[in-house]
Amino acid sequence: MNSLSYTLRHNKKLVRGGLFFILFISFFGLFFISYEVLFFSMTDFTNNSPIGIKKKKLNVSIGFYVMVDSNDSPQPDLRTRFWEPQLKDATGDISRYYLSEGIYTVNGIEFTILPEGTASINDSNKCVRFSQSWVHFMRYHKKTKWYFRAETETYINVTNLGNFMIDREKELDPLRKPHMNFNVVASSNSLYPSLISGVLISNHAVKSQ
Numbered sequence: 045m046n047s048l049s050y051t052l053r054h055n056k057k058l059v060r061g062g063l064f065f066i067l068f069i070s071f072f073g074l075f076f077i078s079y080e081v082l083f084f085s086m087t088d089f090t091n092n093s094p095i096g097i098k099k100k101k102l103n104v105s106i107g108f109y110v111m112v113d114s115n116d117s118p119q120p121d122l123r124t125r126f127w128e129p130q131l132k133d134a135t136g137d138i139s140r141y142y143l144s145e146g147i148y149t150v151n152g153i154e155f156t157i158l159p160e161g162t163a164s165i166n167d168s169n170k171c172v173r174f175s176q177s178w179v180h181f182m183r184y185h186k187k188t189k190w191y192f193r194a195e196t197e198t199y200i201n202v203t204n205l206g207n208f209m210i211d212r213e214k215e216l217d218p219l220r221k222p223h224m225n226f227n228v229v230a231s232s233n234s235l236y237p238s239l240i241s242g243v244l245i246s247n248h249a250v251k252s253q
Contacts, residue, residue, distance in 0.1 A: 102206035105137040105189035109177040111170045112144045112155060112196050121150045121196060130202035137188050141180070143173040178250050189218040191250050193243040200242060209244070218246035 112121070131138060144155035146164045157165060158176035167173055174193065181191050190209055194200060208225075209218075216223055223246040227238040237243060 101133055101135045102203065102210070103136045104134050104206045104209055105187075106139075106192055106205075106209065107181050107185045107188050107190070108138075108140040108192050108194060108200075109173075109181070110140070110142045110194045110196060110198070111173055112142050121153075123196065125199055127198075127200040127202065130200075134202055134206055137185075139185060139188065141177070143177060145173075175253075178253055181250055185247075187219070187247075189213070189247050191245045191247065193239065193245070195240045195242075197240050198242045205244070216246075218248060220248055222246060222249035222252055224249055 128140070131140075142153055142155045143158055145157070145167050146155075147157065148155060157163070158173055158180055159165075160180070165172055177193065178191070181188070185191075192200075192205075212218070212223065212225075225244040227241040228235040229238045230236075
């Protein structure tokens with residue numbers, strides 16, 4: 045009889061211990077699942093931060109000039125990845141222009157023709173637009189610190205570019221010092237600027253041309 049009582053008491057302890065362990069695991073499992081659901085349901089995937097946690101915006105001063113080919117078919121903007129939505133993560137003096145050879149609109153964007161007042165230009169090598177964009181930049185953006193020349197194919201990481209400009213400004217004043225950054229490509233044993241990757245030029249360098 046004593047042996048039976050002992051066995052029953054022992055079994056009850058095992059049952060209580062098992063129930064406690066199951067409740068313990070269930071609690072933390074439920075907590076983990078709830079956290080993941082709450083986190084991902086409140087996450088803004090454009091900047092990978094939960095809604096309510098404000099991402100500090102970069103304060104930059106830059107003018108973007110994007111060269112567009114009017115003879116691209118069926119339309120001049122065939123990109124599958126657009127960098128422009130990133131601009132919402134930046135603040136400051138930011139301007140953006142799309143330079144074309146003719147008048148048309150794509151994706152709701154009206155393209156600019158330079159020189160101003162021109163209906164169309166013959167500029168297959170984009171040399172006219174490149175030089176005229178400097179004239180336009182100095183006419184309308186005299187106090188903007190940086191000029192950026194891009195192609196339609198250029199994918200700009202706004203955060204990386206903004207941080208790079210901020211780091212450079214710790215060493216020089218783009219309004220007073222000439223400075224240029226670009227990637228290079230090799231051709232015929234020579235190095236040339238890679239225009240597709242973009243060219244960053246300080247205000248002073250543009251003004252000096």
